[in-house]
Structures are given as structure tokens and as C-alpha cells.
Amino acid sequence: MTPPGASTRSRRGGNSRYMKREFVLVEPALPENIGAAARAIKTMGEGALVLVNPACSLTGKARWVAHGATDILESAPIYGSVADAIAGADISVATTSKQRSVRCDPVVSGSLYHFLDDRVGSTGRVAILFGREESGLTNDAIRLCDISSYIPMRQSYPSLNLGQAVMIYAYEMSRHQLTTPSGGKAMPAEVDDAPLSHLKAMAGEIVEGLGIPVSDARYGRIMERISLLSRSDRNLMLTIAARISMREEPGSGRGDSEES
Secondary structure, eight states, X not given: OOOXXXXXXXXXXXXXXXXXXXXXXXXXXXXXXXXXXXXXXXXXXXXXXXXXXXXXXXSTHHHHHTTXXXXXXXXXXXXXXXXHHHTTOSEEEEEOSSOXXXXXXXEEGGGHHHHHHTTTXXXXXXXXXXXXXXXXXXXXXXXXXXXXEEOOOSSSSSOOOHHHHHHHHHHHHHTOSOOOTTSSOOOOGGGOXXXXXXXXXXXXXXXXXXXXXXXSHHHHHHHXXXXXXXXXXXXXXXXXXXXXXXXXXXXXXXXXXXXX
């Protein structure tokens, strides 16, 4: 069974040296915020806008605020659920200003591009999720994501509005050394390693085989830690997972001894 937030179906293109960023707004209520998010993405030259069940029209105020970025607004796909919106993303990031028990190792916004830098070869697409204006992302939505991230602030209130939060993450991504195929600096070929989603899928099967279901908090914690692994540790874990999977295959002839 494929773990939540980790699909074996990749939506990325054939060139894995690039990482596409998607800014996913979950049930936004104000058209001005959607327009501001589109404008932030366009201004920073970063990624695409994705919407989940918007509670307002994308015309009128949304287009007015998105001045100069209506192409981002018009091309934004709309999904009926968070799970559908992030299906195929190699890494999904839940942004939250609250301490949540469902994710224990949040990545600060200013360090997110360093985090992604170490995953360029195994990550073709990253989805960054933003919650409702009033309440943010639900715990269920955060559980679907691989990691969480937050913007450090000197005061906890007033909080940033949705458009401001998207602008900050779009700016941080613009500092990233990765680029989309439209231009910029390409990454060297030697970083083209196995997809992170493949490792998570294999690990998920092993963990479930040990009697730990997807609904168990330990399962989510394991998936979170896998997403935080460095490139060398990921490759090591992929080798171990592949060996375990081979030993578990009926009639594989492996598992007693590999020595000749």
C-alpha cells in the first residue's frame, strides 16, 4: 500500500535535474488572497498555483489583485481534496504556525531551499500547502504531507495573512539553486538518484508488514523521518529496503545466505 503523501506515480517530466514547485491553497475564502498569491508567485518567478475547494470566485477581486499575474490565476487547477492535489508530488510541505504533534521536525522557511537542495535528484515536484485563512491546515491535511514548515516571527500575533505567507515561501524558493525548465541554472547529472517517493513506498510496505498500519502515529513518524534523510542516507536506506523486500518475496531463494 502506498503511504499517504507518497505516490509511486510521478507527475514530473523526464528531466529529473529540475524541480517544479506548486503552491497549494486549501479552501481559501477570500478572492483577494488568491489574487495576491498568484501575484507573489509571478513576481518571484516561482512555480504554479494550485487550489483545493476555493470558497470564492476567481474573477472580480481575485483578478484585480492578481494584476499582471492573471495567467497564473487562470492556469491554476482546482481539486476536490488535498490528497488529489498532492498526488504524485515527491515532497509535500505543510505550512503551519502552530506546533502540531502530527509532525515533530518542522523545517524553518529560510532553510527549506537547503532542504530541497539535498533532494534535487530524487524530487521532481514539491507541493507547498497553505491552509484556510481562519484556521490553517487541519491535522488530517498535515498528516498527508511529508514534512511541515513554519515562518519564524518575533510575535505570535497578529499572524501573516495567506498572501503574505505565499510571498515569503515564493521568495525563499527564488533563492533556490534549482530551476524549472524555463531557464536558469541546471543541476549536474550526478545527482540523478532514485525518487524519494519510491523509497517511501517500499518503506511503507515493510512497516505495514511489521504490523504497523497507516493509521498508527508511528507510521507517520517513520515517513516523516524518511523525508528528512540526507541523500547518502536515502540511498543507503533504499538498498536496505530493497534487500528486505527481496527476502520477503516467496520463492526468491534469498534470505538464507548470499555467500557462495
